[in-house]
Amino acid sequence: MKKLATKRMKTNPESGYLSSLSLLPLRAKVIKNEKENSLVSLLTLDLHLGALPGQFVMAWKPGMDEKPMSIAEVKPSLQLAIAAAGPCSKKLSETKAGEYIFVRGPLGKPFWPVGKKWLMVGGGYGFAPLRFLARVGMDSGCSVESICGARTKDLLMKEAPGKNHITTDDGSAGKKGNVIAVLEPLLADKKMNFDCVYSCGPEKMMKAVAEMAKKYGTHSQLSVERYMKCGFGVCGHCAMGGWLSCIDGPSIDGEEALANPAFGVYHTDRAGRKIKY
Ligand SMILES: Cc1cc2nc3c(=O)[nH]c(=O)nc-3n(C[C@H](O)[C@H](O)[C@H](O)COP(=O)(O)OP(=O)(O)OC[C@H]3O[C@@H](n4cnc5c(N)ncnc54)[C@H](O)[C@@H]3O)c2cc1C
Numbered sequence: 001m002k003k004l005a006t007k008r009m010k011t012n013p014e015s016g017y018l019s020s021l022s023l024l025p026l027r028a029k030v031i032k033n034e035k036e037n038s039l040v041s042l043l044t045l046d047l048h049l050g051a052l053p054g055q056f057v058m059a060w061k062p063g064m065d066e067k068p069m070s071i072a073e074v075k076p077s078l079q080l081a082i083a084a085a086g087p088c089s090k091k092l093s094e095t096k097a098g099e100y101i102f103v104r105g106p107l108g109k110p111f112w113p114v115g116k117k118w119l120m121v122g123g124g125y126g127f128a129p130l131r132f133l134a135r136v137g138m139d140s141g142c143s144v145e146s147i148c149g150a151r152t153k154d155l156l157m158k159e160a161p162g163k164n165h166i167t168t169d170d171g172s173a174g175k176k177g178n179v180i181a182v183l184e185p186l187l188a189d190k191k192m193n194f195d196c197v198y199s200c201g202p203e204k205m206m207k208a209v210a211e212m213a214k215k216y217g218t219h220s221q222l223s224v225e226r227y228m229k230c231g232f233g234v235c236g237h238c239a240m241g242g243w244l245s246c247i248d249g250p251s252i253d254g255e256e257a258l259a260n261p262a263f264g265v266y267h268t269d270r271a272g273r274k275i276k277y
Contacts, residue, residue: 023232025102028078030095038154040083040125041093047078049106053133054223054251057105058231061095064088068228068246070200071106072128073135078103081128081157107231109251113137114219115195119186120146120160121179121209123201127157129223130200134160145186145194149179149201180208187216194218197254200225204277207264210254220254227268237272 028045036042049057051071058066059080067088073079084090095101111133118137120130127148134144144162153172165182166174175181179201186192199209200223213220226238226245238245240262243252257263266274 022105022107025104027100028103030097030099030101031077032097033093033095036081036125036128036157037150040081040128040155040157042072042128043080043082043092043095043101045078045080045101045103047103049074049078051078051106052110053129053136054111055106055108056231056250057103057107058228059092059101059103060088061091061101064091065229066104066231067092068107068225068231070126070129070223070225070250071132073132075135081125083125104231108246109249111198111221111223111251113140113142113196114221116142117193117195118142118144119183119192119194119197120144121149121183121197121199121201121205122146122157123149123179123205124151124155125157126199126201126223126225127160130198131157131160133198134162138162147179147182147186149205178208179205180212183209183212187212187218196221199223199254203264203267207258210258213254214258222252222254222257223250224252224257224263225250227270237268239268 028047030043031046032044034042051074056068056070059069060066065088069080072081082089082093084093120134122130137144138161146160147165149167150156151169167179197213197220199206206222210220224245228238228246229235231246233247241260266276269275
């Protein structure tokens, strides 16, 4: 494993990342609602938050639950990429320009910088926060490459700045197969020499990414999304073992995640039942 200066940013009530301001509900007007793909809508809001890649907001409309949504960009203003997965996310994703939604945030621990050569590995809507991270990395002089995976062509997210590799499970665009098919040769290539692999997407995919990074002695960071209710460490619903996705994460060191017996094995549903992946 390469020796690199890593800057660990902690998120806990003492660290200042969870400020009381992040708990205030903010009303945000939707300026634009664009289709990213057949499932995901990209909402641009008239809200300016000093947020970092990997952080999220709790978002809602009157009469529905709050739902965690990763921050997809802060420039020129806050953007959220919302997949219509169930009733609440569908309502949010259908908000038209000129209408309002509500958010609390920014919440959670962001990704932290490791070295100057980064590789993004995203699955589905999980590519959105990585695209934000890629942009921030490139603005600060890092070299960034990305692998964006989806089940089919019509579920692909838009590209990130820098070089992009595409994979689809059915081969309808890019390389046929999952992101690992592209990740392994890139990590095995000594000339590439990535400092850190950043990943966000389905937990089983991230587990495979973290295992692959470990095999090639590369640092990895993941964004672990668990079913979340409060978003600030009170309800305990998003626990993965003793680790809370909302305040200890969502960003986590890949090896720390691999050492957690619940990672990629089971998650909890909205009623708190343990469900095997
Ligand atoms: C930190 C974090 C960041 C997230 N960022 C985004 C984002 O940028 N864009 C986006 O579209 N979604 C994101 N999600 C997931 C999003 O919050 C859920 O899709 C949403 O809560 C679904 O709510 P619903 O009421 O529409 O559907 P529900 O009826 O509650 O769920 C619909 C389906 O989605 C699954 N689901 C619910 N919550 C989650 C979850 N946390 N993770 C994975 N699957 C879930 C359920 O098991 C069910 O199969 C994020 C979740 C977390 C924890």
